[in-house]
Amino acid sequence: MSTTGSPWGLFLRSRDGLTTLGTFVAIISYLLLWLVFGLEGWASDWPLVMVVVLGGLPLMFEVLRNAVRTRGGADTLAAVSIITAVLLGEWLVAAIIVLMLSGGEALEEAASKRASGTLDALAKRSPTQAHRLRGESISEGLDEIPVSEIQVGDLVEVFPHELCPVDGEVVSGHGSMDESYLTGEPYVVSKSQGSAVISGSVNSESPMTIRATSAAEDSRYAHIVGVLKQAEDNRPAMRRLADRLGAWYTVIALALGAIGWVISGDPTRFLAVVVVATPCPLLIGVPVAIIGAISLAARRGIIIRDPGMLENTSKVRTIMFDKTGTLTYGRPVITDIAIAPGFNADETLALAASVEEYSRHPLAEAIRAGARKRALELPTVTEVSERPGQGLSAKADGHRVLISNRRMAYELDPDSRELMPDTEEGLEAVVLVDGKYAARIQLRDTPRAAAQSFIAHLPKRHNVDKLMIISGDRESEVRYLGEQVGINQVYAGVSPEGKLDIVAEHNKLGLTMFLGDGINDAPAMATANIGVAMGADSGVTSEAADAVILDSSLEKLDELLHIGARMRRIALQSAVGGMTLSIIGMLLAVFGLLTPLAGAIAQEVIDVLAVLNAGRVAMVKGPLSDFEVEDPQD
Structure with a gap:
């Protein structure tokens, strides 16, 4: 069985992992030579000397180089311990x-690669081949080409x-696509002519022809892989904090060691x-916790x-929201239909909806949905045309119907000025029938069902004391x-x-x-201490964000807040708990109650406990979020 993707295989593929294995073999060899064959001195010590020289010296130099760059750190104690042990002839x-040191470094590297399994799976799952049509239909033939050769159009x-190899738009065919791998939700989304499709989603039972709207390297799938790669390359701020704490911890350990030497003369x-003080819980436990949190979030x-x-999500006290697509669905609905004298609301809405069947405008679906809600029968449409700035026009049920704005209405029917209010609230579509103003359809982007409950939830559960909406609307x-959601x-x-400027x-x-x-x-997101992109539809927005919620939902944001709090809590448990145990061991060593060998074994046990505890971050069985949508009427 291959060990390539197993934890053991990842461990052995690193230089530190090989050093750990070689050191383990050397210690076993030493014990056999000493206990079984009765050899002593250099006759039994030579495996230990070899591994310390060949494996320990490069490791020690790397530690010291890092210590100089970071103005000292906790792993400096490991180098001091090795040097002291060699000078005293304590090769074991x-x-x-x-x-201990090489094993810890190898464990961190293996944990990092293991935790980034989501990234590996995304990269390996990337579409590589595509079937490009030679003409306008599949009957003209197709060529199988690398995805990288697909051009827009x-x-x-x-x-x-x-x-699906690239982002695109369905031009023929009808079916559905499974986007769960990209959004994290088990949703199969229906697709038909005009529907947008995203690369990496899985087609269902029916073939579909799509027109590429982006090249493969610019597609959403490629962008997600790139974002994950960048996440691995970032050095966490909490690790830097551990380095600073480690510098003080090193001073304390060396001082205690000196006191023990002075009072005993030994x-x-x-x-x-210094052996029992080696602070692997701080240097390894914290990064393992962070890596686990990244994996859990992914x-x-x-x-x-x-x-x-x-590290900072649980300490945020001010949260600022954009309006559209964050607290709202970004999908308008009809709130009112103002009908001109001589026209019927249902008949006019049916005419408008029938024409909007041929529109890709964001308000078109809202008007169609309004007609479906009223169960209206839509007339047949002919002679559809759409001119920039003039709206959509067509012939429906024997009438010339135009859907445009109030400027066009004023121009075509001056009397409409007296029939429409001066104030514009929300979004609107103006309907003209046979050149006469017929109706003003008012629409609004509705708040998310969870928005009001979530806003109330933030101060109660996350200690957020300031909430605001910042919008260009x-x-x-x-x-x-703001009134609807409670801000x-x-x-x-x-x-x-x-x-x-407001964020700054x-x-x-x-x-x-x-x-x-x-x-x-994007500018506000990059300026805030924490920027979160909802939906990741814009590459620019995702680049500016510290976190990207693929499925645009407030429930996922609550999960992010809980993941951050969980990571920080468990990381501090591992670091502080491990260091506390090490300090107890140091005090025992100062008074001669712990020998160097016993101290090394005790520190190894502490390391394992700290790393195992840190690994709990990614092990969540139940729900992370404690947020529940409340009925506004309650």
């Missing part, structure tokens, strides 16, 4: 320290059960102290781009949303630069988090 102790056939007391559809943000719309502090009509000002008062989903949110 030196070998055990090499085993190419027609591509996606066969049943095949991965240099082995110093060795015993499995739940949350990509951590900057692992350092995990009109003030009436932003205030309306009083709102900023409307704000430019991207203005959002940045609040950064001075404490840790901030900004949530957005559009390119105009």
Whole structure:
């Protein structure tokens, strides 16, 4: 059986892993020579000397080089311990320290690669081949080509059960696609002509022809893989904090070692102290906890781009939301239909919906949905045309129907000025029938079902004391949303630069988090202490974010907050708990109650306990979130 992807295989593929294995073999060989064959001195010590020289010296030099670069660190104690043990002829102790240090480093590397299994799976699962049509239909033939050769505008056939190779739009065919691997939710999404499809989703039973809207390297799937790779390369802020704590810890350990040497006159007391003080719980336990949190988040559809943000999520006191797509669905619904004299509401809506069947405008689906809700029968449409800035027109049920804006209505039917209110609230579509103003359809982007409950949940469970909406929309719309979800502090009509300034000002008062989903949110997101992108539809937004929630939902945001709090709690448990046990061991060594050999064994046990505890971060069986949507009427 291959060990390539197993923890053991990952362990052995690293230099530190091979050093650990060689050191273990050397210690066993020494014990056999000493206990079984009765050899002593150099006759039994030579395996230990070899492994300390060949494996320990490179490891020690690397530790010292890192210590100089970071102005000292806790792993400096390991180098001091090895040097002291060699000077005192304690080769077995030196070998055990090499085993401990190399094993810890190898364990961290193996844990990192193991935890990044989501990234490996995404990379290996990336679509590599595509079927490009030679003409406008599959009857003209197709060529199997590498995905990298697909250009924007190419027609591509996606066969049943095949991965969609690029982002695109369905031009023929009807079926569904499984996007669960990308969103983290077990949803199969229906697709038909005009539907958007994303690379990496799995087609169902029916073939579909799509037109590529992006090249493979610019597709959402490739972007997700790139974001995950960047997450692995970031050095967590909490690790840097561990380095700083380790510098003080090193001073304390060396001072205790010196005290033990002075009061006893025996240099082995110093060795015993520094051996048991080697702080692998701090140097390895914390990164393992962070890596586990990254893996846990990825499995739940949350990509951590900057692992350092995990330390701060539980300390955020100000959360700022963009409006559209974060607190709202980004899908408008009809709120009112103002009918002109002489027209019927249902008949006019049916005419408008029939024409909107041929539109890709964001308001078109809302109008169609309004007609479906009323169970209206739609007339047949002919002579459809759409001119830039003039709206959509067609012939329906013998009438010329135009769906446009109030400017066009004023131009075509001056009397409409008296029939429409001056104020514009929400979004609107103006319907003209045979050149006469017929109706004004008012629409609004509705709040998410969970928005009000979630806003109430944040102060109660996450100690957030300031919530605000920062949006470029009109003030009436932003205030309306604020009233619906329970946020009083709102900023409307704000430019991207203005959002940045507001965030920067609040950064001075404490840790901030900004949530957005559009390119105009990127500056504010990059300026906030923590930036979270909802939905990852924009590559620019994702690049600016510290975390990306693939499935745009507030429930996932709550999971992110809990993952950060869990990581910080368990990481501190491993670091502080391990260091506390080490300090107890150091005190015992100062008074001669712990020998260098016993100290090395005790520290190895402490290391294992700390790393095992840190590994708990990724082991979650039940739900992470404690957020439940409440009925507003309760």
